[in-house]
Amino acid sequence: MRWLAAATLLSIVVPASAQDAGTLVSSALAKTTSYETLSWLTDEIGPRPSGSANAARAVEWTAGQFRAWGIDVRTEKVVVPHWVRGEERASLVSHRDQKIVLTALGGSVATPAAGITADVVEVSSYDELKQLGAKVRGRIVYYNNPMDPELVKSGRAFEAYSRAVIYRGSGASRAAEYGAVAVVIRSVASASLRTPHTGAMRYDPKHPKIPAAAMTTEDADLVHRLLARGDRVQMHMLLTPKTLPDVESANVVAEIRGSEKPDEIVLIGGHLDSWDLGTGAIDDGSGVAMVMDAMRIIRESGLRPKRTIRAVLFMNEENGLNGGRAYFAAHKNDKHVAAIETDAGAALPTGFRTTLKGDALDALTARTKVLDGLGANRFEHTAETGADTSFLIENGTVGFSLVPDPLHYFDYHHTAADTLDKIDARELQQDTAAILALTWLLAN
Amino acid sequence: MRWLAAATLLSIVVPASAQDAGTLVSSALAKTTSYETLSWLTDEIGPRPSGSANAARAVEWTAGQFRAWGIDVRTEKVVVPHWVRGEERASLVSHRDQKIVLTALGGSVATPAAGITADVVEVSSYDELKQLGAKVRGRIVYYNNPMDPELVKSGRAFEAYSRAVIYRGSGASRAAEYGAVAVVIRSVASASLRTPHTGAMRYDPKHPKIPAAAMTTEDADLVHRLLARGDRVQMHMLLTPKTLPDVESANVVAEIRGSEKPDEIVLIGGHLDSWDLGTGAIDDGSGVAMVMDAMRIIRESGLRPKRTIRAVLFMNEENGLNGGRAYFAAHKNDKHVAAIETDAGAALPTGFRTTLKGDALDALTARTKVLDGLGANRFEHTAETGADTSFLIENGTVGFSLVPDPLHYFDYHHTAADTLDKIDARELQQDTAAILALTWLLAN
Numbered sequence: 001m002r003w004l005a006a007a008t009l010l011s012i013v014v015p016a017s018a019q020d021a022g023t024l025v026s027s028a029l030a031k032t033t034s035y036e037t038l039s040w041l042t043d044e045i046g047p048r049p050s051g052s053a054n055a056a057r058a059v060e061w062t063a064g065q066f067r068a069w070g071i072d073v074r075t076e077k078v079v080v081p082h083w084v085r086g087e088e089r090a091s092l093v094s095h096r097d098q099k100i101v102l103t104a105l106g107g108s109v110a111t112p113a114a115g116i117t118a119d120v121v122e123v124s125s126y127d128e129l130k131q132l133g134a135k136v137r138g139r140i141v142y143y144n145n146p147m148d149p150e151l152v153k154s155g156r157a158f159e160a161y162s163r164a165v166i167y168r169g170s171g172a173s174r175a176a177e178y179g180a181v182a183v184v185i186r187s188v189a190s191a192s193l194r195t196p197h198t199g200a201m202r203y204d205p206k207h208p209k210i211p212a213a214a215m216t217t218e219d220a221d222l223v224h225r226l227l228a229r230g231d232r233v234q235m236h237m238l239l240t241p242k243t244l245p246d247v248e249s250a251n252v253v254a255e256i257r258g259s260e261k262p263d264e265i266v267l268i269g270g271h272l273d274s275w276d277l278g279t280g281a282i283d284d285g286s287g288v289a290m291v292m293d294a295m296r297i298i299r300e301s302g303l304r305p306k307r308t309i310r311a312v313l314f315m316n317e318e319n320g321l322n323g324g325r326a327y328f329a330a331h332k333n334d335k336h337v338a339a340i341e342t343d344a345g346a347a348l349p350t351g352f353r354t355t356l357k358g359d360a361l362d363a364l365t366a367r368t369k370v371l372d373g374l375g376a377n378r379f380e381h382t383a384e385t386g387a388d389t390s391f392l393i394e395n396g397t398v399g400f401s402l403v404p405d406p407l408h409y410f411d412y413h414h415t416a417a418d419t420l421d422k423i424d425a426r427e428l429q430q431d432t433a434a435i436l437a438l439t440w441l442l443a444n
Numbered sequence: 445m446r447w448l449a450a451a452t453l454l455s456i457v458v459p460a461s462a463q464d465a466g467t468l469v470s471s472a473l474a475k476t477t478s479y480e481t482l483s484w485l486t487d488e489i490g491p492r493p494s495g496s497a498n499a500a501r502a503v504e505w506t507a508g509q510f511r512a513w514g515i516d517v518r519t520e521k522v523v524v525p526h527w528v529r530g531e532e533r534a535s536l537v538s539h540r541d542q543k544i545v546l547t548a549l550g551g552s553v554a555t556p557a558a559g560i561t562a563d564v565v566e567v568s569s570y571d572e573l574k575q576l577g578a579k580v581r582g583r584i585v586y587y588n589n590p591m592d593p594e595l596v597k598s599g600r601a602f603e604a605y606s607r608a609v610i611y612r613g614s615g616a617s618r619a620a621e622y623g624a625v626a627v628v629i630r631s632v633a634s635a636s637l638r639t640p641h642t643g644a645m646r647y648d649p650k651h652p653k654i655p656a657a658a659m660t661t662e663d664a665d666l667v668h669r670l671l672a673r674g675d676r677v678q679m680h681m682l683l684t685p686k687t688l689p690d691v692e693s694a695n696v697v698a699e700i701r702g703s704e705k706p707d708e709i710v711l712i713g714g715h716l717d718s719w720d721l722g723t724g725a726i727d728d729g730s731g732v733a734m735v736m737d738a739m740r741i742i743r744e745s746g747l748r749p750k751r752t753i754r755a756v757l758f759m760n761e762e763n764g765l766n767g768g769r770a771y772f773a774a775h776k777n778d779k780h781v782a783a784i785e786t787d788a789g790a791a792l793p794t795g796f797r798t799t800l801k802g803d804a805l806d807a808l809t810a811r812t813k814v815l816d817g818l819g820a821n822r823f824e825h826t827a828e829t830g831a832d833t834s835f836l837i838e839n840g841t842v843g844f845s846l847v848p849d850p851l852h853y854f855d856y857h858h859t860a861a862d863t864l865d866k867i868d869a870r871e872l873q874q875d876t877a878a879i880l881a882l883t884w885l886l887a888n
Contacts, residue, residue: 043669046542054540096498098490098723101860193637193861194722218863225487225864278638279542416545417637419662420669 017444020303021370021437027297028433035425037065038289038346042279042420049276050316051082051247058272059250062292062313066254069296075250078326080316082247083107085276086240088213090184093117094234095226102184102213103196103277104239105168106319109209115238116140116182116211122227126174137179140235143167144186144224146217147410152190157406158344161413164188165199172212173204182211182237186220191411194218198275199414200319211239251323252313256298258443260306266443267310267339267397268294268435269388271317278418282409285420286346286428288313290402293429294436305443307337314388317343321387328391336397338442341386342435345412346423347405349434351378353385355399368441376434378403400438404431461888464747465814465881471741472877479869481509482733482790486723486864493720494760495526495691502716503694506736506757510698513740519694522770524760526691527551529720530684532657534628537561538678539670546628546657547640547721548683549612550763553653559682560584560626560655566671570618581623584679587611588630588668590661591854596634601850602788605857608632609643616656617648626655626681630664635855638662642719643858644763655683695767696757700742702887704750710887711754711783711841712738712879713832715761722862726853729864730790730872732757734846737873738880749887751781758832761787765831772835780841782886785830786879789856790867791849793878795822797829799843812885820878822847844882848875 041048041058048055059075066073083106090100122142123129129141145167151160165188172183187197194216203209215223226233252272258264270287274280291311298309314323340352351371356364361379371377384390385399393399404427412418485492485502492499503519510517527550534544566586567573573585589611595604609632616627631641638660647653659667670677696716702708714731718724735755742753758767784796795815800808805823815821828834829843837843848871856862 039669043542043666044539046540057540095488096490096501098487191637193635193639193855193859194863195637195639195861218861218865221865222487222863225483411637415637417639417662419638419666421662421665 017441018367018370021440024297024301024440025370025433025437027301028436029429032425032429034289034293034428034432037292038281038285038423038428039420041285041288042281046279047276048272048274048280050080050249050273050319055249055273055315059252062272062288063252065292069299071254071256071295071299073252073254076253076326076330078249078251078315078323079246080249080322081320082244083319084242084244086242088239090235090237092233093236094232100215100219100235101194101196102215102219103198104241105201105212105214106198107201108212108239108241110241111211111237111239115236117234117236118181120223120233120235122224129174133178136175139180140182140184141175141180142184142223143171144220146186147188147190155406157190157410161188161410168199169201172201172210173207176207176210180210185214187214187216189217189410192217195415195417197414198277213237213239249315251315251327254295254311256295256305256309258307259304262308264307264335264337265310266307266337266439267312268439269312269314270342271314271388273316273318275318275414277416279420280418281420281423282345282412282418284343286423287342289428290342290432290435293432294439297436305440307443309439309443317388324388324391332395336392338398338400339389339392340400340435340439341389342402343386344402344406345404345409346428346431347408348427349374349376349431350403350405351376352400352438353380353382353403355383355385355393357381368438370437371434374430374434402431402435461885462811462814465884468741468745468884469814469877469881471745472880473873476869476873478733478737478872478876481736482725482729482867482872483864485729485732486725490723491720492716492718492724494524494693494717494763499693499717499759503696506716506732507696509736513743515698515700515739515743517696517698520697520770520774522693522695522759522767523690524693524766525764526688527763528686528688530686532683534679534681536677537680538676544659544663544679545638545640546659546663547642548685549645549656549658550642551645552656552683552685554684555655555682559680561678561680562625564667564677564679566668573618573622577622580619583624584626584628585619585624586628586667587615588664590630591632591634599850601634601854605632605854612643613645616645616654617651620651620654624654629658631658631660633661633854636661639859639861641858642721657681657683693759695759695771698739698755700739700749700753702751703748706752708751708779708781709754710751710781710883711756712883713756713758714786715758715832717760717762719762719858721860723864724862725864725867726789726856726862728787730867731786733872734786734876734879737876738883741880749884751887753883753887761832768832768835776839780836782842782844783833783836784844784879784883785833786846787830788846788850789848789853790872790875791852792871793818793820793875794847794849795820795824796844796882797824797826797847799827799829799837801825812882814881815878818874818878846875846879
């Protein structure tokens with residue numbers, strides 16, 4: 001339902017709101033409060049995988065913070081999967097049991113208790129897999145798809161990621177179709193110190209479920225070299241993850257009601273859940289911290305937006321998107337003027353991606369001068385501005401997503417190294433300020 | 445015994461040898477043969493900790509290579525310790541069991557089977573430890589000593605390392621003196637993706653042996669932040685390393701005999717053993733590859749040095765230095781003109797550190813123009829040019845050590861990320877050429 005055209009939205013961005021936005025930005029930059037919030041989420045709560053006790057604690061703590069700040073807040077039920085990692089180890093039995101460092105992909109089934117030992121066959125595309133066909137029967141299929149380092153260096157890390165990551169999601173079922181017994185992918189990574197990158201995979205119900213894991217780029221290179229040399233490579237792998245019964249969890253929804261058009265909503269969101277390996281500082285503790293801190297600053301400013309600003313801390317972005325789906329199911333008839341998602345780390349802000357384009361986009365950028373001083377004034381048109389808000393966007397809401405400098409994002413993404421120390425408190429605060437400014441302008 | 449003065453040594457570096465050195469350098473740079481050797485050592489053999497089956501394989505394979513190249517080679521007995529890593533895990537019981545990533549230091553005793561659970565006390569110096577005194581009784585002492593990033597950036601990574609690493613070697617016994625039950629150090633690292641750095645520690649027989657491990661810098665930062673916040677931090681740690689009976693191992697000693705002064709020896713050496721976590725590509729597979737390849741190139745050139753060139757692949761540099769000690773015991777009366785050690789990675793060569801200074805050093809550098817084209821012409825005076833050859837140097841031999849660009853060396857050093865992919869084949873070959881050139885000049 002495209003209930004509000006972009007032009008209508010923008011016609012009411014007025015100079016007075018720009019002045020207030022400036023005031024709010026100044027407040028935001030005065031301290032490093034976002035980092036304090038993030039520090040609690042990562043240091044005191046820790047990893048927050050869907051269904052875990054820590055995820056529940058994160059719901060409780062963030063809701064409590066909103067409440068303590070005098071902001072209306074509620075939790076909204078989301079049923080989430082509960083996948084837990086177990087042991088994971090591998091070695092090359094063909095090469096003196098040289099250790100292979102890998103990690104199970106989220107959602108993978110376990111190997112048999114004694115593990116799987118099989119020959120490794122390398123492919124770099126589904127075309128190659130198809131050509132091999134029945135030759136992969138009984139084998140471990142290895143998808144060797146690096147992120148393009150040139151794209152990463154030129155500021156297009158997300159594009160490099162998108163190209164490489166497809167084998168993570170669907171690689172297991174595609175290989176199972178031809179009789180493979182397991183798959184290993186090359187970690188989708190822009191840096192590695194023997195660091196495996198996990199991430200979600202899904203099974204196609206038409207094919208057998210086979211275990212799936214990601215090797216570090218170092219191990220991926222090793223297996224590649226050995227195969228290229230003509231060696232027969234036999235790998236033993238043991239994975240013991242489990243899928244436990246679904247868990248009732250929640251989105252956290254906080255609101256500052258609009259003074260003039262309370263039914264019109266500007267949504268800002270990030271996600272509460274993280275992968276289990278690290279503490280989810282960049283993915284997406286920092287987004288949560290930006291959203292929470294932006295709400296706090298508005299509340300404490302005494303300023304009242306004309307439209308309602310609604311913060312949503314989504315649950316289960318990583319392995320199901322059930323939070324985004326549940327939110328949409330409950331709120332699809334709410335009048336969402338815009339949805340700003342922040343789930344791309346916390347380096348210096350560069351701007352926003354948006355579903356707006358052409359005149360509507362020009363009209364917006366003419367009114368967002370306050371972003372210039374933050375270096376966050378680059379707007380780029382895109383069809384997709386985030387996973388959790390994708391249901392809203394498909395339904396006609398104007399979408400935005402914050403774009404922090406992506407250079408190092410995939411160094412840490414989905415790894416044990418996604419920890420607080422990767423974030424600079426001042427840079428995070430500039431992200432908060434950018435989100436805050438855009439939110440305020442859109443809400444007024 | 446200072447049997448040969450530096451001046452005597454240098455007086456016989458003549459132009460003809462410089463021309464031959466140039467020829468040898470050209471041969472060295474024509475292919476990337478050093479990388480092929482290194483690839484075998486790391487990919488096909490793998491980690492080579494002292495006392496392991498892989499270390500024995502490395503002795504056998506490298507000796508076999510020298511033999512295949514027509515170079516005289518022998519193995520010389522070295523008895524080495526045999527320490528094996530076991531399980532290692534830790535968590536903060538005070539903080540919802542948040543995981544702490546650590547690795548046992550080489551030589552550490554195990555914890556009791558159920559692990560150790562104790563409060564953590566942070567110090568950054570032995571002075572602080574002493575001030576705390578009995579307050580560390582029953583505690584885990586945490587040494588928080590980062591490498592100075594400014595030193596690393598300015599090309600002085602080894603200095604930053606030397607300053608930070610002292611707590612790794614002696615920290616356990618110093619803390620045990622005051623009743624600590626275990627120690628954890630901050631990994632001595634210039635980069636981390638949750639990457640623990642191991643390394644040797646030693647016990648002072650006067651104090652109880654307590655377990656010792658290195659946390660990643662991320663975990664070190666976490667514990668620091670929690671303590672700084674005033675939290676009580678309780679850690680559980682379980683380590684199950686074992687010290688097995690000593691093993692008879694070997695140095696590999698290969699020689700190209702001198703045509704005029706066969707009794708005078710120019711030694712070039714690296715070490716065969718590595719830590720167990722990675723495959724020892726930078727530490728010190730690359731040194732071994734340089735030394736081996738330099739010998740092969742000389743042999744294949746048909747040129748004959750005036751002095752004997754002796755390659756020594758030392759065993760047990762990492763945790764005992766028994767190879768260096770055994771070599772010295774057997775050869776202290778040999779006339780070592782110079783000893784060139786290469787154990788600092790395989791980035792682009794920048795020059796050499798040397799025990800020479802003043803006029804003697806000037807006289808040498810006047811004759812090493814061939815190094816200019818390799819960018820390896822910077823000579824810096826130092827008292828220490830390597831661990832394995834330190835016994836020779838103390839006995840009066842002139843020492844040299846190759847200095848590859850140290851910027852990233854401590855990103856990988858003693859970690860699982862010390863793997864072949866960290867090495868550029870062309871850069872390694874330039875190192876080989878630099879070693880080869882200096883060796884030839886000194887031998888003629």
